Amino acid sequence: MASSGQPSKPTPTGQGEGPAPPGKPTTVESHVLDMGAKMLQAMKPIRKIQQHACTFALYAHDLTRQIETHHFVSRLNQDVLQCAVYDSDLPTARLIGVEYIVSDKVFEGLPAEEQKLWHFHAYEIKSGLWACPRVPEALSKPELQDLSKTYGKFWCTWQVDRGDRLPLGAAALMMSPQGVNLGRVRPDLVKSRDENYRLSTDELKASRLELPEPDQWINPNADYWKQHGKGFALDVVETEMKRMAPFP
Template identity: 30%
Template sequence: MDALPVTNKAAGEPESLRNKALETGAAAVQNFAPVERICAHLNAFHAYADDLSRKVEANHYCAHLNDEVRQCILYDSPTLPARIIGIGKDQTFFNFTKSHISKTKKKKPRRSTKTKFRSLKAHSHHTTLTTPSPLPTEYMITPRLFSTLTPSEQKLWHSHVFEVKSGMLIMPQPAAIPDAAWELAENREMEEVIQLYGKVYHLWQTDRGDKLPLGEPKLMMSFTKKEQFPEFEEMVGERDKRFGTSWERKKEVRKGIKVPENVSEGNSDWSWKEKGLA
């Protein structure tokens, strides 16, 4: 594979003029209803369940499936070119909608589906269309649903308390939204996410330099305390510089977000628990 050309960090030749023309034509006439429902961008770090020393950043682009389910496409970057590293479905999607920031945003001309998808920022776009469920998936479920899972199934899931309370989990802020308005909206989202259990698989091991999505999907975990992530300040700090944010600030303003009761019960975060590191 080393002898193959590399384009956009993936093995293969640059896109031909023919394919670019076909892409433009298809985008003009085809229906992209499922991706039109994407309405939120979340960023966090995951650890490989079978090797917790490996961490990777993931950008989640999410949409409602119903009132309790969201689906997320995971990319390695928020800008083009970006590789899909996982595809996810989450439960209890955030209740933040356009109404929370409508007073601070000016209406913009309607963009094409393709442009809107590529330049996605966290804003709501509600329709009545039915969204297909992509696989493999990331899931986030409520404690009630988590309690119905078998003990062995629970081991595949993780909590989000540390992600939220540490300031690691963010909704990247659009430039047009004032800090105070976005902080309020983001905290409302965090109040939802902190209660949930997640299940996620990554398809492309970009952290080891793979030029193609090789091997089987990898189960990923989140973190339950800072000691599990020795590179936290370095890696999250570097991420924050790119997004113009601060995990320290977010940690401070999220002190009032309540930690759900019994979050450590069951077999969630099992990769840490079985090693005595949870």
């Protein structure tokens, strides 16, 4: 994959309301297999998912495209988290991408070119956009303190906001909302999320005022678009294939 200029323009269909994927209804036989496998297999990576966070993301090549995202978080250790990202928390939710989250200590060890693909979480946390539905804010506070100093790399593989019925084309790099005009989340998206979970983003923001301000220690390579006005987009390009030598 290589950088490209302008991906195709989306055809918005409403937040998380694209048509269902093509296909026949799930058969009884498939349901039986799924139930049996669930009883017999350990599913250890899935069982490591312990948290659900709801927030918002912006496409790195087009900040006018914004989506509500649901991150189901598992912890590899205290410095590295991995998130399966869905378009909702319903049983019919579509897996739309993956985000990796690392501490500031880990991030500082990455090459400068790699750091440009990552975003900082401080504003997202402090502004109340990152929410843990149904979890009391007091219980979340210690985790939020740590998360506010982390960096994330989020690849969206299924662009449901443009109505894609399947994951199509190259993955899209996503950015975190920021406290600037070009990086603000649309009020209608925030209002819809708040009403759905009976929470108040403004109240969450007020409760997080004591979290540290990041301006003095945020790495300038993160959120590259803020400094340079340039985003990143991927395209699929044809390339020479490396082939295996014949087996003896």
